[in-house]
Amino acid sequence: MAVGLGLLVAGGLALTFPYQSLESRIARETRTVDPLRIEYLRLWLRVRPEEHGLRMLLARQLAEIGDYAGARAELRALPRDADPQAAARMALLEVDIGLREAYALAHDDARRERLLGELRAQLDAMTRTAWPASMEVELAERAAQAGAFDAAAFWHERLLARDAQLSANAWEAAARRMAALGASELAARLYFRAQSVATRRDEKRRLFVAALRTLEGAGLYDAALAAAEVQLGVLGNDTATLEFLTRFALAANRPDVAQRYATRLLRLSLAPAAIAAWQARFAAPVPPEWIALVDEPRLVRAQADSAQPDDRLPEPKLPFDDRIYTLSYEVFLANRNLKDALAVAQSAVRQAPKNTKWRLRLAQVADWSGNAALALEQWHAYARLTDDAAAWREVLARAPQVFDYTRWTEALERELRRQPDDPSTGSGQALETLRKLVLAHELLGEPERAIALLRRHERGPHRRAVLDLKDVDAVFIGTPCDLHAEMAAACLEAGKYVYCEKPLAITAEGVGRVLQAARRSRAFLQIGQQLRYFPSMREAIRQIHEGIAGKTYIIKAHRHGGRSRPRGSDAPAARQAVRTAWYADVKRSGDLIVENAVHNIDACNWIANSRPVSAYGHGKKYFPQPVPPGKVMMDGFSVEYIYENDMHCDYSQISFHPRHLKTLPSGMWYTVFGEKGSVYL
Numbered sequence: 001m002a003v004g005l006g007l008l009v010a011g012g013l014a015l016t017f018p019y020q021s022l023e024s025r026i027a028r029e030t031r032t033v034d035p036l037r038i039e040y041l042r043l044w045l046r047v048r049p050e051e052h053g054l055r056m057l058l059a060r061q062l063a064e065i066g067d068y069a070g071a072r073a074e075l076r077a078l079p080r081d082a083d084p085q086a087a088a089r090m091a092l093l094e095v096d097i098g099l100r101e102a103y104a105l106a107h108d109d110a111r112r113e114r115l116l117g118e119l120r121a122q123l124d125a126m127t128r129t130a131w132p133a134s135m136e137v138e139l140a141e142r143a144a145q146a147g148a149f150d151a152a153a154f155w156h157e158r159l160l161a162r163d164a165q166l167s168a169n170a171w172e173a174a175a176r177r178m179a180a181l182g183a184s185e186l187a188a189r190l191y192f193r194a195q196s197v198a199t200r201r202d203e204k205r206r207l208f209v210a211a212l213r214t215l216e217g218a219g220l221y222d223a224a225l226a227a228a229e230v231q232l233g234v235l236g237n238d239t240a241t242l243e244f245l246t247r248f249a250l251a252a253n254r255p256d257v258a259q260r261y262a263t264r265l266l267r268l269s270l271a272p273a274a275i276a277a278w279q280a281r282f283a284a285p286v287p288p289e290w291i292a293l294v295d296e297p298r299l300v301r302a303q304a305d306s307a308q309p310d311d312r313l314p315e316p317k318l319p320f321d322d323r324i325y326t327l328s329y330e331v332f333l334a335n336r337n338l339k340d341a342l343a344v345a346q347s348a349v350r351q352a353p354k355n356t357k358w359r360l361r362l363a364q365v366a367d368w369s370g371n372a373a374l375a376l377e378q379w380h381a382y383a384r385l386t387d388d389a390a391a392w393r394e395v396l397a398r399a400p401q402v403f404d405y406t407r408w409t410e411a412l413e414r415e416l417r418r419q420p421d422d423p424s425t426g427s428g429q430a431l432e433t434l435r436k437l438v439l440a441h442e443l444l445g446e447p448e449r450a451i452a453l454l455r456r457h458e459r460g461p462h463r464r465a466v467l468d469l470k471d472v473d474a475v476f477i478g479t480p481c482d483l484h485a486e487m488a489a490a491c492l493e494a495g496k497y498v499y500c501e502k503p504l505a506i507t508a509e510g511v512g513r514v515l516q517a518a519r520r521s522r523a524f525l526q527i528g529q530q531l532r533y534f535p536s537m538r539e540a541i542r543q544i545h546e547g548i549a550g551k552t553y554i555i556k557a558h559r560h561g562g563r564s565r566p567r568g569s570d571a572p573a574a575r576q577a578v579r580t581a582w583y584a585d586v587k588r589s590g591d592l593i594v595e596n597a598v599h600n601i602d603a604c605n606w607i608a609n610s611r612p613v614s615a616y617g618h619g620k621k622y623f624p625q626p627v628p629p630g631k632v633m634m635d636g637f638s639v640e641y642i643y644e645n646d647m648h649c650d651y652s653q654i655s656f657h658p659r660h661l662k663t664l665p666s667g668m669w670y671t672v673f674g675e676k677g678s679v680y681l
Contacts, residue, residue, distance in 0.1 A: 068101040120148040127154045144177035168198040176633035184218035187677045246334045325520040338369045412437040447581045480582040485510030501528040506590030549674030554672040555649040560657035592634045610643040623656045
């Protein structure tokens with residue numbers, strides 16, 4: 001009953017509407033695909049089986065719901081001798097059905113690749129047949145969808161050759177399809193065609209850039225630059241496009257091309273703005289050098305210099321304008337013209353010293369130009385203006401490299417102030433900062449500030465921090481002598497093994513404090529008396545103790561050398577000065593007998609196998625005369641020791657021994673006198 005009623009309605013509509021309007025009406029009514037609408041189309045075709053357009057619509061809708069066999073059956077019902085336009089539509093629909101069926105299958109389904117292969121062969125064959133021009137876009141699109149590279153290229157080339165009247169969007173879609181297939185050069189030409197028909201400048205620029213990026217992706221830099229010159233068109237006056245081309249040419253390793261675009265960019269952007277600024281400020285004519293920039297742009301050093309204000313008109317120089325200077329700076333960098341980029345940045349900083357953006361730029365370009373001192377100066381200024389942590393880190397890293405210990409000190413002091421309140425930095429980092437700050441003060445010849453700094457922190461968190469580190473087992477103490485006792489005692493109390501450079505302390509009280517800490521500690525204390533490890537000394541003294549000279553009575557020991565100089569005198573002058581500062585300060589070194597002769601006196605105690613119970617001697621500063629003010633460290637002394645076992649030791653030391661003296665060569669030696677003879681070491 002329902003079918004009969006449907007046939008009756010369909011027949012009535014068929015009599016009411018002519019063919020073309022009927023097909024259009026049904027197509028509109030059946031845009032949404034579902035089984036009811038498909039049945040509706042079948043009813044129509046029972047009444048009007050000769051309506052080929054309706055049958056093709058039914059075939060398409062069957063394919064959309066996945067009934068590919070039904071869709072192909074409807075296609076087979078169509079006459080093979082249809083007019084060329086209808087035949088073309090049938091062929092295209094057959095391709096569409098195949099594409100839908102193939103892409104409905106899973107990627108790993110073998111039938112998918114088989115179907116796509118058949119479609120590619122079919123599409124390749126279609127290139128050998130004449131088709132209506134109106135279908136070329138659809139054929140190109142279907143070929144691309146099927147991955148039929150040759151067919152897709154053929155139809156897109158046809159579109160270009162006959163200058164098809166397509167919209168910019170259609171040409172862009174074609175370009176994207178060919179780019180996806182890897183046809184970069186053809187895709188670029190399609191993008192350029194889209195650019196030519198686009199109406200808005202921003203669209204033209206976007207399509208132009210897309211074309212060059214497509215060629216760039218294929219590594220075709222030379223082809224891209226050549227095409228850009230031809231296709232630039234109205235974009236030749238577009239600053240954004242010219243800036244892009246400048247950078248693109250640099251990436252292509254073509255600085256000559258980059259320079260050409262950068263110069264054109266300056267002509268458009270820099271000169272007009274500078275001329276306008278001049279005219280706004282001065283009644284005098286615009287300098288001819290600037291007018292020439294509009295027609296023949298060129299850059300002179302004066303353009304980047306700051307104007308000198310006086311009663312006369314300034315020399316022709318570009319007035320400071322952040323936009324112009326920024327543009328100039330970026331163009332110079334893009335063209336790798338660091339010299340002029342540096343000049344522009346310097347001029348900007350001179351005229352706007354509190355402009356953090358230009359401080360940062362000048363720091364960077366100075367660094368890139370190899371001007372380390374200027375880079376540090378600007379990083380330091382930028383850090384002060386912004387208190388930026390990264391900028392201060394730059395100062396910390398760069399200052400010692402250029403021997404700018406003043407800026408290094410400032411950066412270290414800031415770092416040290418920040419670290420105690422920031423648990424994330426870790427105590428080890430804080431201690432390292434403190435160590436560097438002490439060194440910086442010493443390198444500046446400010447040992448008093450270094451000592452004061454250490455004393456401020458001797459009970460603070462930094463010393464305690466390193467002692468509490470669980471992964472620190474032992475500590476080596478190699479600081480100036482007056483710090484040995486405090487440090488050694490603290491480390492031993494913290495349970496750390498200690499190797500302390502001689503002397504252990506510069507006072508008897510200091511020695512006692514360390515020894516007391518060592519007795520209470522579970523760790524060991526070792527003192528850097530290096531002569532005790534010389535094999536020759538060890539063997540000789542062993543034999544003395546075993547009686548090779550019989551009972552021993554007297555030790556004669558000497559240490560004679562040239563004029564006193566700190567060890568490492570071939571080191572940089574600054575380092576020599578630092579060591580000399582504390583070495584010559586007897587309040588820090590303990591004088592020559594403590595800092596220097598302690599090695600030799602320890603050897604004498606070792607030989608005597610006893611401890612002194614009394615001593616007397618004399619020493620002073622002998623050379624040069626008159627003694628310079630403040631020079632109190634002895635350069636010569638003699639001392640007599642009497643030991644518990646009644647042995648005597650006569651020790652002398654001078655630091656201005658004549659180097660040419662052959663009978664008494666300089667150096668260290670010991671003579672031990674006993675009842676059986678003497679031993680010379």
